Amino acid sequence: MCTDLGKDDFKLLFGNNLNRIRVSKNLSFRKLAQRCDIDYSNLNKIEKGKINISLSTILELAKGLDIHPKELFDFEIDEDN
DSSP states (O other): OOTTOOHHHHHHHHHHHHHHHHHHTTOOHHHHHHHTTSOHHHHHHHHTTOSOOOHHHHHHHHHHHTSOGGGGGOOOOOTTO
16 A cells, blocks of 8 residues: 555645645635634645644534545555655
């Protein structure tokens, strides 16, 4: 499976997917922050893979985006990296 995937790489993939979903819903950082209990400056850090987040943050993101939490993890992992 993804044994060679590092934590930082995973956070980046997660962040890229979060960005894709947020942009597809035409939400700014501030607008998404208003819809969930996360500071807008932290949303930018999450999308850039700068911080590690908790399960409760994942739930808040899903609520703010009006999606199932599993959609935040719906991204491809390149096994060659």
